[in-house]
Amino acid sequence: MKLLLPLFSVVLLYSCSEPKKPNTGIEIYDTDIEEIIDVTASFEVIADSIALPEGPVWDDSNQRLLFVDCLNDQIMQWTEKKGASKFIAPGGNTGYAPNLGQGVLGPNGLVIDNEGNLLVCQHGDRRVAIIENTTSEKPSYQTLVDNYQGLRLNSPNDLVIGSDGSVYFTDPPFAFFDLSNFSFVATEMRELDFNGVYRYNRKTEDLTALSRDVSMPNGLGLSPDERFLYVNSMGAPFSQSTPKIMRIDLSDMSQSIFFDGEELSKKYNDGTDFDGMAIHSSGTIFTSGPGSLLVISPEGKLQARLNFGQITNCTFDAKENYLYVTGFVTNPKVFRLKLKS
Numbered sequence: 001m002k003l004l005l006p007l008f009s010v011v012l013l014y015s016c017s018e019p020k021k022p023n024t025g026i027e028i029y030d031t032d033i034e035e036i037i038d039v040t041a042s043f044e045v046i047a048d049s050i051a052l053p054e055g056p057v058w059d060d061s062n063q064r065l066l067f068v069d070c071l072n073d074q075i076m077q078w079t080e081k082k083g084a085s086k087f088i089a090p091g092g093n094t095g096y097a098p099n100l101g102q103g104v105l106g107p108n109g110l111v112i113d114n115e116g117n118l119l120v121c122q123h124g125d126r127r128v129a130i131i132e133n134t135t136s137e138k139p140s141y142q143t144l145v146d147n148y149q150g151l152r153l154n155s156p157n158d159l160v161i162g163s164d165g166s167v168y169f170t171d172p173p174f175a176f177f178d179l180s181n182f183s184f185v186a187t188e189m190r191e192l193d194f195n196g197v198y199r200y201n202r203k204t205e206d207l208t209a210l211s212r213d214v215s216m217p218n219g220l221g222l223s224p225d226e227r228f229l230y231v232n233s234m235g236a237p238f239s240q241s242t243p244k245i246m247r248i249d250l251s252d253m254s255q256s257i258f259f260d261g262e263e264l265s266k267k268y269n270d271g272t273d274f275d276g277m278a279i280h281s282s283g284t285i286f287t288s289g290p291g292s293l294l295v296i297s298p299e300g301k302l303q304a305r306l307n308f309g310q311i312t313n314c315t316f317d318a319k320e321n322y323l324y325v326t327g328f329v330t331n332p333k334v335f336r337l338k339l340k341s
Helices: 004-016 031-035 262-268
Strands: 026-028 043-047 053-059 064-069 074-079 083-088 107-112 118-122 127-133 140-145 159-161 167-171 196-201 206-211 217-222 228-233 244-249 254-260 277-279 285-289 292-296 302-306 311-316 322-327 334-338
Touching: 026 031, 031 302, 043 074, 043 083, 053 107, 053 118, 053 311, 053 322, 064 107, 064 322, 074 107, 107 159, 118 140, 118 159, 140 196, 159 217, 167 217, 196 217, 206 244, 217 277, 217 285, 228 277, 228 285, 277 311, 285 311, 292 311
Parallel strands: none
Antiparallel strands: 026 302, 043 334, 053 064, 064 074, 074 083, 107 118, 118 127, 127 140, 159 167, 167 196, 196 206, 217 228, 228 244, 244 254, 277 285, 285 292, 292 302, 311 322, 322 334
């Protein structure tokens, strides 16, 4: 027995110090990204059975993740202690504006502005609004912007706040998307003949169309120095264009293709498109795209692929300790991944 105890201790010590195995869902193409991504970290499911999760944003003052369920027209919340629960409903379709009456009419993008207000892109109401009364029973909304030069917006989709308080948002026509045949409907309710990328100056109340040329704009993000605005442009079946990330230089409003996803779309053909994105403080772009979640350097180099399955969007917490990811209707979950601090 005396001989076996030291041997057992050695075996126990060895088993406890055995290195973690890499997460097979993480593919690294540039080892520099391992300064941010821990290849041994696991994909953790923090919410499940959400019909269409989208629009994640970290609410640091309340230590919670907010996200939406587009199809059930509600805003959800998740905390470490209580898990996921309904926060606000209705969140995107209150009868404020005409729409198809069915389809993707709920809330989408969420953002917390520099004063702590919660802003939401409302597909059904076709506006960007401030949530004034955050109760599920009687939520109330203040319209921030609902028209461009007197013409009602299509259906604002995603948004981001600049350091000066400006609101950048995309305006694809998902208020007119028929889920039954998975196509857009031509209707007189649509007043604009383009899908815009906008900047709203809250001080002057001026709305500027930064681009009318992005075929199907969706998620967007600002570079850390706020010189560049990155805009995801969706491919088929939502547009006749190829999936790509566009970059708008805000110093002169020139735009260019930052990352072309055509080859990845052919390779994976998994139904995930360039939908939502989040910009890390390093300038690295984390975005949904062909193959699930793509990690792209500020120079446009694909550095990693994180295979969560079909997804819509992502965000970080305030300290960038975690990456939060929302799934799609075929993958109705919310995930998180521990990052290197």
